[in-house]
Amino acid sequence: MRIGELCAKAGLPRDTVRYYERQGLLEKIPQPNVSNNYKVYSAVDLQRLKMIKHAKMLGFTLSEIADVLAIWVDDAFSVEQKRASLVRKLMQIEEKERALVALRAGVVNALNKIGQPCDDAF
Template sequence: MYRIGALAKAYRLNPDTLRYYEKHGLLAPTARSESGYRLYSEADAQKLRFILKAKAVGFTLAEIGELLTIEANRSQWACQDVKALVEAKVTQIDAKLAQLGQFRDSLQGLADACCGGPESAEHCSILDALEVQ
């Protein structure tokens, strides 16, 4: 059994992160000691690894909660259900990448239109373009 500090240290986390996951229903201690300390089992540590890996590939806490539900009841879910979640995430990321590309192009256009000289910014084309008219 791990106390909260030991489990957090093993995964280079702050104990508050584990409390946050508990608050959001992702991870709960297996037991509490007589003095009230949270105690985590090896299964809890495995669940934490799952959470951290899912977070590292971009899943939100809500999405991780869905994945944990599926993980806990694998026999009641189809592989296509999991794949659908992953494909939905890929679609979201593609949309964000497209938006970031538009932002980049807009910013580059502003930068290209600016002389970038040492003179006063009174007639700066970037500031002019950003002014609300």
């Protein structure tokens, strides 16, 4: 599929897709015909873009996303190395999840106290 169709299916602007490609988050897309600039993207590219978009929405940085993608596609990593790296990333995600739960509790607590007199002792 061409970039317009890819963008429509991924829900991302062309500039974002091109940026991700320049940053190495998408594999280099060969141009099948040197007489035009059309690149043909695959379903794998679409899946990767959807994953990137979802991870960004959850607060992950492009660097963190790139780390996971690199581990997944790099043939230099053994299966055990890939598993260990992804387990470490999963542990980081779970740590973030615990921090978000604590943050949510604090925000709910603050929300519940709105309009009540301040009784903090100095």
